[in-house]
Amino acid sequence: MMIRPAELAAIKAGTVDLAFRRWARPRVVVGTRMRTAVGVIEVTSVDPAGRITAEDARRAGAPSLTALEHALAARPDDPAWRIGLVYAGPDPREALRETVPDAAEIEVINARLARLDKASAYGAWTRATLDLIDLNPTVRAPDLAAMVGRETADFKKDVRKLKELGLTESLDIGYLLSPRGQAVVDAALPVPRDREPPPAGTRLPKIGAPATRALRNAGITTLEQVSVLTGDQLAALHGVGPMAIDRLREALAEAGLTLGG
Known part of the structure; x- marks a missing residue:
């Protein structure tokens, strides 16, 4: 379920708690949790839209009832659905990325990486991919994939597996190793890798x-x-x-x- 950045911010702020979509059948269910740029958004209800009011439009973040009806008119053959939404907190991967593992945790992570390598038809890829991202931060995914002779879609799918472990962070352009990922990489090196410090200041949000x-x-x-x-x-x-x-x-x-x- 796609939600525009302005609506995500409003859901987080609590000023928007509805969305309306035309779908042949619901694509989310009550309890669905979506990880977004502002954190986790949870679906609290999914019902046929019925009659939509101006108050509904306001709660959905639409500029007016007319504007909402115009947006829904794009797919008139599908039924309209009213989806309740609530901000459910930050993405747990954010905290995980900042958690530097101790030696015992690194052993557990290494075992997970070994299982990913073993299950891959491509062969061992986890260490090479962590190194590739570490040495080429903020480089476009297609360029990184080309460096190792891989298809971009498959490469990005594998990087998402590393992200689930809190080892990488996706940017609008390219990736970074998280502090957790850096610790895992450094543990396998004779000495920790010398990295450029991040820019001083507050990082830009995801803006495309x-x-x-x-x-x-x-x-x-x-x-x-x-x-x-x-x-x-x-x-x-x-x-x-x-x-x-x-x-x-x-x-x-x-x-x-x-x-x-």
Whole structure:
């Protein structure tokens, strides 16, 4: 179930608790938990939409009842569904990524990695992939896959398995090893790997690859750097659209910052 970034932020804030979709049959059930850019969103109800009111539209984050009805008119042959939603907390993988394992935990993780290698038709891949990401942070997945002669889709599927273990983090462009992943890699090396420290400041939120690339090309990698720009200056960067600017404004507000000007 796709939810737009602005709606995700509103669900987290508690100002949106409904969504309306046209589906031939429900694609979620009560209790479904979706990991999103803002954390875990839980489905609390799934019912035929019935009559939709202006209050329903407000609770769904639509600008008006007319706008919501227009959006639902795109698939008139499918029934409309009313989906209750609630913010259920941060993605547990976030905390896991920051948890540096001790020697006993590293042995357990190594055993998990060995099982993944053994189950793969591709052969042993976990260590090589961790090293590849560690040595090439924020590089596009297709480029990483090409470096090891793999199809991008299969490569990304395997990286998601490492992400479930808290070893990697997906960015809008490429990946990073988490502190947990770095500890696992370093434990297998004679000496810990020398890595560039992360940029000082608050990391940018996920705003899509085009916007991330535009900011990166401008040398902007933190919210503090964004805060010195005006909205017009942001919009002038090719690839930074209205949705990205809205998400940046939300992230700035959460960090106690605002756009300049």
